[in-house]
Amino acid sequence: MLNQGKVVFNRKLNNTIYYLRIKVPISFKAQPGQFINIKVSDDYVPLLRRPFSIFNHERGFIDILYKVVGNGTKKLSNKKREDILDFIGPVGNSYVDFFYEDEFKEKNIYLVAGGTGFASIHFFARWLLRKKIKFKLFYGAKNKKEIFQRFCKNFDVLIATDDGSCGKKGLITSFINGDKDTIIFCCGPQTMLKTIQSIKAYKKIASFESYMGCANGVCLSCVIKINKGKEFDYARVCKEGTVFDLDDVIII
Ligand SMILES: Cc1cc2nc3c(=O)[nH]c(=O)nc-3n(C[C@H](O)[C@H](O)[C@H](O)COP(=O)(O)OP(=O)(O)OC[C@H]3O[C@@H](n4cnc5c(N)ncnc54)[C@H](O)[C@@H]3O)c2cc1C
Numbered sequence: 048m049l050n051q052g053k054v055v056f057n058r059k060l061n062n063t064i065y066y067l068r069i070k071v072p073i074s075f076k077a078q079p080g081q082f083i084n085i086k087v088s089d090d091y092v093p094l095l096r097r098p099f100s101i102f103n104h105e106r107g108f109i110d111i112l113y114k115v116v117g118n119g120t121k122k123l124s125n126k127k128r129e130d131i132l133d134f135i136g137p138v139g140n141s142y143v144d145f146f147y148e149d150e151f152k153e154k155n156i157y158l159v160a161g162g163t164g165f166a167s168i169h170f171f172a173r174w175l176l177r178k179k180i181k182f183k184l185f186y187g188a189k190n191k192k193e194i195f196q197r198f199c200k201n202f203d204v205l206i207a208t209d210d211g212s213c214g215k216k217g218l219i220t221s222f223i224n225g226d227k228d229t230i231i232f233c234c235g236p237q238t239m240l241k242t243i244q245s246i247k248a249y250k251k252i253a254s255f256e257s258y259m260g261c262a263n264g265v266c267l268s269c270v271i272k273i274n275k276g277k278e279f280d281y282a283r284v285c286k287e288g289t290v291f292d293l294d295d296v297i298i299i
Pocket residue numbers: 082093097098099100101112113114115116117118119120121163166167255256257258259289
């Protein structure tokens with residue numbers, strides 16, 4: 048769905064990471080795990096919109112937490128209060144589609160966020176909190192600058208950084224002890240998701256942030272390999288996902 052919103056703020060949190068709030072119509076509704084595809088430029092460079100997970104959503108606004116990595120995100124970082132943003136969304140399915148309250152009642156719920164994958168997981172963490180469902184958050188990034196503890200105040204969280212500058216030192220996945228009563232929801236680099244595939248758990252549900260072109264199911268640039276038996280198939284992350292049962296995905 049094509050939408051328009053007004054920038055409320057676009058704050059620089061550190062050298063490369065920004066926190067953007069967009070005022071949207073009251074009728075706008077999104078679920079955790081969904082994303083929006085933003086037209087970041089008023090000219091044709093870059094031509095394609097850029098996808099961002101919804102970091103937070105309350106009635107009348109959505110928040111995005113993003114890292115400047117190239118031309119598109121640089122242009123987004125130049126947006127000012129009152130600027131109009133044109134975006135498509137919400138797009139994709141949700142963690143909530145995989146959340147069966149009865150089945151999950153007796154389980155330990157772990158959320159795992161790697162780098163900017165924190166945005167997507169944060170929205171789900173807020174959803175669980177609102178529903179008074181207990182969970183533990185495992186949050187990993189390269190270094191202290193890329194960890195946003197201020198957004199974790201009400202969470203039971205374990206933090207790890209590659210260089211040990213915040214929380215424990217090492218990959219966040221090395222601090223997760225799963226068992227048959229654990230359900231893992233995760234979002235982050237594919238290397239992290241691949242490691243999580245080998246952690247013992249009752250279920251593992253992951254949101255993928257593949258490179259996207261159209262974000263509308265047409266160009267196939269976002270496909271991942273799916274294996275539900277002997278045959279494998281491809282799924283479009285933007286259309287069938289972004290959230291999948293991690294055991295069904297073949298990560299190369
Ligand atoms: C569903 C989805 C949700 C996303 N949510 C967020 C988010 O919440 N916060 C955030 O900071 N980013 C998020 N991203 C990534 C974000 O869309 C890209 O960083 C952005 O499109 C880069 O645009 P650019 O023009 O600045 O960079 P480009 O010039 O297009 O690329 C610059 C560099 O970034 C790398 N890059 C671009 N896209 C991706 C990607 N999808 N995955 C890994 N590397 C990439 C390129 O390889 C290149 O090295 C998400 C991506 C998807 C598909």
